[in-house]
Amino acid sequence: MHHPIEHDDPLEEPLDRAANYLRDAQTLAVLTGAGISAESGIPTFRASDGLWENHPIEEVATPEGFERDPRLVWRFYNARRASVAQAQPNPGHRALVALEQRYQDGFTLITQNVDGLHTLAGNRSVLELHGSLRRTRCTVCGDIADRGLEPLDELPHCPKCSGLLRPDIVWFHEMLPQDVWLSAVEAVYRCQVFFVIGTSAVVCPAAGLVPLARRNGARVVEFNLTRTEASRYCDVGLYGPAGEMLPKLLSRL
Secondary structure, rough: OOOOOOOOOOHHHHHHHHHHHHHOOOOEEEEEOOOOOHHHOOOOOOOOEEEEEEHHHHHOOOHHHHHHOOOHHHHHHHHHHHHOOOOOOHHHHHHHHHHHHHHHHHEEEEEOOOOOHHHHHOOOOOOEEOOOEEEEEEEEOOOOEEEOOOOOOOEEEEEOOOEEEEEEEEOOOOOOOOHHHHHHHHHHHOOEEEEOOOOOOOOHHHHHHHHHHHHHHOOEEEEOOOOOHHHHHOOOOEEOOHHHHHHHHHOOO
């Protein structure tokens, strides 16, 4: 007589389903947020109290804040650059590199993160919706330069025109770069499977990508610590650290 095993892993079934989706698909798009970076030790301000040195995060991440006190804003971004310089990609990032190798041109990684860890891990097809901590943009001539994570002056100026530099980051109240956004929408339209990783996907307009994938017939798989706003659009939820869930899923392929 066959007795069901008492301690069946509740992850078995969702992992199997997600693996089957991947086997049947030629195209995969992935949306990542702060959660996957948190596993590399990068603080998420949203998850804590939304403060940095007692400043509301909005104060140091808006065009108004920059106009009011560019020195304060640069102190915040120089601190973030220094903290990212200490961080390394984690197993979740590395699993996404393996997935890109599997799907080649059928893979697009759309990220809300500004830390560049996906690129550092080895992903090539990365769309940075919110810009990058590694780049500066001149407020006068518009020149964009990759400065890596080298320490910058407390008020850095443009080597070309001496104008004040700002981080090449999309702040609150600012539009996303249109070309990057359109590429992201196109990738979501094209994908047969869509992963949502480490983001509650409530920040617009990125939040719209999840229902868009769903409406377009893609299988949607969520990787988050707990259920989120995005969960109702998902076919499968894999709840736990992405650095554990993604490698588990890969090992089934």
